[in-house]
Amino acid sequence: MNFHILTLFPDMVMNGLNTSITGRAIEAGILSVEAVNIRDYANNKHLKVDDYPYGGGAGMLMQAEPVYGAYEAVAKHIQKKRETEGQVQSQKIRVVYLTPQGATFTQRMAEEYAQEEDLILLCGHYEGIDERVLEEIVTDYVSIGDYVLTGGELPAMVMIDAISRLVPGVLSNEVSAEFESFQDDLLEYPQYSRPEEWHGKKVPEVLLSGHHANIDRWRREQSLIRTRERRPDLLK
Numbered sequence: 001m002n003f004h005i006l007t008l009f010p011d012m013v014m015n016g017l018n019t020s021i022t023g024r025a026i027e028a029g030i031l032s033v034e035a036v037n038i039r040d041y042a043n044n045k046h047l048k049v050d051d052y053p054y055g056g057g058a059g060m061l062m063q064a065e066p067v068y069g070a071y072e073a074v075a076k077h078i079q080k081k082r083e084t085e086g087q088v089q090s091q092k093i094r095v096v097y098l099t100p101q102g103a104t105f106t107q108r109m110a111e112e113y114a115q116e117e118d119l120i121l122l123c124g125h126y127e128g129i130d131e132r133v134l135e136e137i138v139t140d141y142v143s144i145g146d147y148v149l150t151g152g153e154l155p156a157m158v159m160i161d162a163i164s165r166l167v168p169g170v171l172s173n174e175v176s177a178e179f180e181s182f183q184d185d186l187l188e189y190p191q192y193s194r195p196e197e198w199h200g201k202k203v204p205e206v207l208l209s210g211h212h213a214n215i216d217r218w219r220r221e222q223s224l225i226r227t228r229e230r231r232p233d234l235l236k
Ligand code: ADE
Pocket: 098, 099, 100, 142, 143, 144, 145, 146, 147, 148, 149, 150, 151, 152, 155
């Protein structure tokens, strides 16, 4: 899967994603992450990409043209690649704009995005982006939660992390994405490793029994108990 991030801070996203599991997947060629610097598409010699909002108000806005230029460069590249691979040209390229005004990101959305071959993520800064370019290029408005961050870079990284681990081959252990929190809208059961006793606390007997049906039943019960305690909203 290929992620294309349109941003004013390419180093921020690349440094974060080049480490750990995503970094390994990039190295293995399972994922690619490209950060496109919106400033490279500024159409003035000072490389300015922001300006005052019409009508007044606090802060600056990112201007339409540099954002559009960065998008166009990436979109053309994707179209050309699809052409050489003989794919259907009509297939829409999804462009996600990270914004507190978007739909709240969920595991289900991560599963859906993981089916895409290419995903463009647009990161805003300052007080936002000129509405006209959003109307032209954005297909999905996504928020990572009801709080306001200084930019879309961290939300883009959050999305890429959650999506990547669902792409086949990214997690070394294929089953590890299989049963986990939010599967069937339940939280994951508690887990234990060695030693059998730590700080006077023993590992639940059933997990040492080797009786797989009993273990499965216990885990299912624990998932329900945990979800009821910590996230009762998921049971509704
Ligand atoms: N940009 C600023 N805050 C954000 C949030 N909560 N989610 C997505 N993008 C954002």
